[in-house]
Structure formats: C-alpha cells, structure tokens
Amino acid sequence: xxxxxxxxxxxxxxxxxxxxxxxxxxxxxxxxxxxxxxxxxxxxxxxxxxxxxxxxxxxxxxxxxxxxxxxxxxxxxxxxxxxxxxxxxxxxxxxxxxxxxxxxxxxxxxxxxxxxxxxxxxxxxxxxxxxxxxxxxxxxxxxxxxxxxxxxxxxxxxxxxxxxxxxxxxxxxxxxxxxxxxxxxxxxxxxxxxxxxxxxxxxxxxxxxxxxxxxxxxxxxxxxxxxxxxxxxxxxxxxxxxxxxxxx
Amino acid sequence: xxxxxxxxxxxxxxxxxxxxxxxxxxxxxxxxxxxxxxxxxxxxxxxxxxxxxxxxxxxxxxxxxxxxxxxxxxxxxxxxxxxxxxxxxxxxxxxxxxxxxxxxxxxxxxxxxxxxxxxxxxxxxxxxxxxxxxxxxxxxxxxxxxxxxxxxxxxxxxxxxxxxxxxxxxxxxxxxxxxxxxxxxxxxxxxxxxxxxxxxxxxxxxxxxxxxxxxxxxxxxxxxxxxxxxxxxxxxxxxxxxxxxxxxxxxxxxxxxxxxx
Numbered sequence: 001x002x003x004x005x006x007x008x009x010x011x012x013x014x015x016x017x018x019x020x021x022x023x024x025x026x027x028x029x030x031x032x033x034x035x036x037x038x039x040x041x042x043x044x045x046x047x048x049x050x051x052x053x054x055x056x057x058x059x060x061x062x063x064x065x066x067x068x069x070x071x072x073x074x075x076x077x078x079x080x081x082x083x084x085x086x087x088x089x090x091x092x093x094x095x096x097x098x099x100x101x102x103x104x105x106x107x108x109x110x111x112x113x114x115x116x117x118x119x120x121x122x123x124x125x126x127x128x129x130x131x132x133x134x135x136x137x138x139x140x141x142x143x144x145x146x147x148x149x150x151x152x153x154x155x156x157x158x159x160x161x162x163x164x165x166x167x168x169x170x171x172x173x174x175x176x177x178x179x180x181x182x183x184x185x186x187x188x189x190x191x192x193x194x195x196x197x198x199x200x201x202x203x204x205x206x207x208x209x210x211x212x213x214x215x216x217x218x219x220x221x222x223x224x225x226x227x228x229x230x231x232x233x234x235x236x237x238x239x240x241x242x243x244x245x246x247x248x
Numbered sequence: 249x250x251x252x253x254x255x256x257x258x259x260x261x262x263x264x265x266x267x268x269x270x271x272x273x274x275x276x277x278x279x280x281x282x283x284x285x286x287x288x289x290x291x292x293x294x295x296x297x298x299x300x301x302x303x304x305x306x307x308x309x310x311x312x313x314x315x316x317x318x319x320x321x322x323x324x325x326x327x328x329x330x331x332x333x334x335x336x337x338x339x340x341x342x343x344x345x346x347x348x349x350x351x352x353x354x355x356x357x358x359x360x361x362x363x364x365x366x367x368x369x370x371x372x373x374x375x376x377x378x379x380x381x382x383x384x385x386x387x388x389x390x391x392x393x394x395x396x397x398x399x400x401x402x403x404x405x406x407x408x409x410x411x412x413x414x415x416x417x418x419x420x421x422x423x424x425x426x427x428x429x430x431x432x433x434x435x436x437x438x439x440x441x442x443x444x445x446x447x448x449x450x451x452x453x454x455x456x457x458x459x460x461x462x463x464x465x466x467x468x469x470x471x472x473x474x475x476x477x478x479x480x481x482x483x484x485x486x487x488x489x490x491x492x493x494x495x496x497x498x499x500x501x502x503x504x505x506x507x508x509x
Contacts, residue, residue: 156326248340
C-alpha cells in the first residue's frame with residue numbers, strides 16, 4: 001500500500017511537472033497531460049478518425065499470432081535441442097549470437113518477403129519473441145538439479161518421465177521468465193512493424209494521427225499502448241512469480 | 249546362515265576426470281544377507297557412495313559382478329532396490345504426499361491406490377498431518393523422513409542409504425537413528441547403510457564393512473553382535489568403537505597425507 005502511494009506520488013509529480021512545462025509552449029509540439037483525456041475521448045468517439053477498437057483488435061490479434069508462433073517453435077526447438085545434447089552444443093551459440101543482433105535489421109527483408117500486411121508483423125513479432133523462449137528452455141534444462149534427476153532415475157523414471165515430471169517442473173520458473181520476455185518482445189516486434197509501414201493496427205493509427213499533426217491524439221495513443229502493455233506484463237509477471245515459487 | 253541377498257564380487261570403478269583417472273573402488277567383494285543391516289564405514293572419499301551407486305544400478309562397474317537375488321544388475325531396478333541419499337532430493341514443487349507418490353506414479357499405479365499408500369507411509373514415518381506441506385515448509389529431519397517414505401513406497405526388499413543423516417545436526421541424527429532402528433524392525437528390509445560415523449555404524453548395524461582410503465578396498469568386516477536397543481556406553485560397544493576407530497583412523501590419516509581427505 002505504501003509502495004503504491006510512493007508510485008502514485010511519483011506519477012503525479014511527473015505529470016504536474018510535464019503540465020507546468022508544456023502549458024506555455026506550442027500545444028502541437030508540447031502536449032500537456034490535461035489535453036490527453038479529451039484526445040482519448042475524441043479517439044473513442046472517432047468523428048473523423050479510423051475506428052480505434054478495430055485497429056487495437058487487429059494489433060492484439062497480430063501479437064497473439066506472433067507470440068503463439070514464437071512459443072510453439074521456441075518450445076519445440078528448445079526441447080528437441082535439449083533431448084539431443086549434440087544439437088544444443090552445435091546450435092545454442094548460434095541462436096544466442098543471433099539474439100544479440102539488433103533484430104530491426106531484419107525487418108526490411110521481412111517486408112519484402114511478406115508484404116505490408118499483417119504477415120510481416122507476425123513474422124517480426126515471432127522473430128523477436130522466439131529467442132528468449134528457446135534460450136529459456138535450454139537454460140532451464142542445464143539448470144535442472146542433477147541430483148533430482150538421479151533420484152528420479154533411482155525410482156525407475158523413464159527418460160520421458162524425467163522430462164515431464166522432473167525437468168519441466170524444475171525449469172518452470174526459468175521458462176516463465178523466458179515466456180514473459182518473449183511476450184514483451186513479440187509485442188515490440190508487432191508494434192515496430194506497424195509503425196515502420198502498415199495499413200492497419202495501432203501502429204498505423206499512431207502514424208496516421210502523427211502525420212495529421214494531431215499530437216494530443218498521438219500522445220493519447222502512446223499512453224493507451226503503454227497501458228495495455230503494462231496490464232499484460234503485470235499479469236505475465238504474476239504468473240512468472242507463481243511459477244518460480246512453485247518450482248522452488 | 250541366511251540367504252545372500254546381494255553378492256558383490258571383485259568390483260572395480262575408475263572415474264576419468266580432467267586431472268587424470270581416480271580409482272574410486274578396487275576389487276571389492278562382500279555379501280549382504282537377507283534382512284541384514286550392513287554398514288559401509290570409511291573415510292570421506294573412499295568410494296562408499298560409489299559402491300552404493302553400483303548396488304542401486306546408478307553407476308556401472310568397470311569390472312566385477314553384482315548379483316541381487318542371484319541376478320546381475322543392469323540399471324536401476326526400483327522393484328528390488330530403493331535408495332535414500334544424503335541430500336533428500338525432494339521435488340520442491342510436490343507436496344510431501346506427492347513426493348512419496350512419485351515411484352508408484354511412474355510405475356503406473358492408480359492415483360487412489362498410490363495416495364492411500366503414501367498416506368499410510370507418511371503416518372508410519374511420523375508425518376501424519378504434513379501430507380500437504382511442501383519440502384520448504386519442513387525441517388531437515390522431516391524432509392529426510394519424507395525421502396525415506398518415498399523410498400519405502402517402492403516396496404522393494406532392499407533399501408540403500410547413502411549417509412542419510414549426514415546433513416542433520418547431532419541430536420536429530422541420533423533421534424533419526426533410533427527411529428530407523430524401529431522402522432527396520434517392522435519393515436523387514438535388507439539395508440545397506442553408508443556412513444563415516446562410527447557411533448552411527450555401531451548403533452544401527454548387524455555387520456560393518458570398513459573401507460580403505462582411495463582406492464576403496466575392504467579393510468575389515470566386523471560383526472557387531474550387540475542386542476537392540478543398543479547401549480553405546482556398554483563395554484562391548486566401547487571396545488568395538490576403539491577397534492573401528494583404530495582402523496578408520498589409519499585410513500583417514502592416509503587419505504589426509506595423500507591429500508585426498
């Protein structure tokens with residue numbers, strides 16, 4: 001509760017400072033916080049703008065598709081590599097290396113391959129979200145307490161049973177961290193893709209109002225995106241904390 | 249004489265390490281009789297745990313044979329052999345009850361049956377009411393009792409215990425020893441127990457196998473032959489203790505001077 005108060009105090013102070021600084025300046029370049037609620041209302045009532053709910057829906061669906069792909073491929077590849085240690089030894093350094101490359105450099109080629117539509121955004125969101133997932137699987141497997149595996153073996157657990165009943169629960173915390181990072185990065189990928197060139201989605205909407213110099217709406221959209229992402233991440237953080245506690 | 253339950257003949261194990269081969273066990277032979285409590289006693293790093301690991305099918309000997317019920321071992325066989333380790337190795341994401349259920353679960357025993365059996369075993373190890381606690385909520389002694397219940401749940405006639413009370417404080421250790429003696433009287437198991445504690449060996453065993461410092465060989469096999477419950481201050485126990493200490497001391501000194509202790 002006290003923490004919440006401190007956070008609220010900081011937020012309030014920041015907004016107040018922003019307001020005081022922005023007030024006397026050009027409202028197109030310096031959007032005061034007080035002008036944001038009005039902009040939100042204008043976005044929602046959309047007298048002259050593309051429908052917000054529809055574009056938000058498109059973005060969320062694109063993120064969901066990109067993330068689902070990242071999770072399925074990431075987990076699949078991670079477990080295959082975990083099952084055959086030689087594969088992990090051969091390819092983990094390559095995956096880790098690719099992860100370190102700023103992924104934006106791939107985006108133009110993805111646009112060429114997949115076009116301006118949602119496919120290129122899904123591809124980019126997938127590309128960003130995939131790495132933390134697969135790396136978390138590999139890290140989780142390496143971190144599993146060997147003694148627990150020995151104990152399970154002494155009780156007659158098969159290789160599969162050791163995977164499902166020992167390694168998977170033991171790495172749940174690490175895996176949840178990877179899945180959370182993957183979600184955040186998939187979101188970044190999709191939004192960045194939309195901002196870099198698209199015909200639909202929140203990123204498109206942001207570009208649209210920005211080009212019309214409707215900066216209060218632009219700030220309102222940015223705040224909206226931040227709020228949505230924050231809610232998702234807080235939920236993911238809760239799940240991660242529970243997984244960590246569970247797997248001990 | 250009772251039937252030989254475990255037969256160990258000329259067993260040798262060498263580990264390859266980056267700093268050269270380590271001769272853990274060399275030409276070890278001994279028998280364990282049915283329902284006997286046999287303790288392997290020796291200095292740290294004498295290959296006691298390696299011998300136990302080989303009996304449990306976790307470690308493959310380089311040479312020699314191990315027969316259990318007359319059949320050669322090939323990997324872990326939880327129907328014949330259960331193991332308890334110094335680190336209880338409880339699964340932190342499972343409650344006490346579900347830890348005890350693990351063996352029957354991977355064997356495919358139906359949930360109702362295995363949970364009922366696990367409840368019974370937890371009660372037998374004095375943990376009734378702790379079924380739904382997680383390992384982190386239990387004390388060290390309680391955790392080791394859960395691990396023992398988990399081993400008993402395999403229903404095997406042989407129980408291998410690798411310094412099971414080594415990580416516990418002195419008092420808990422003594423109490424756990426007394427408790428194990430009681431359990432043993434009821435459970436009719438063949439037990440092979442590894443320890444470096446002479447007191448523990450005298451308090452619990454029918455026979456004591458003394459091992460040498462690395463490479464681990466058998467130095468002596470000592471029958472205890474004292475009535476239960478054991479009075480460690482009785483003159484026979486004191487004499488036995490002196491004899492064992494003499495032998496273990498030699499080996500510990502040798503291990504120390506060779507920089508292996």
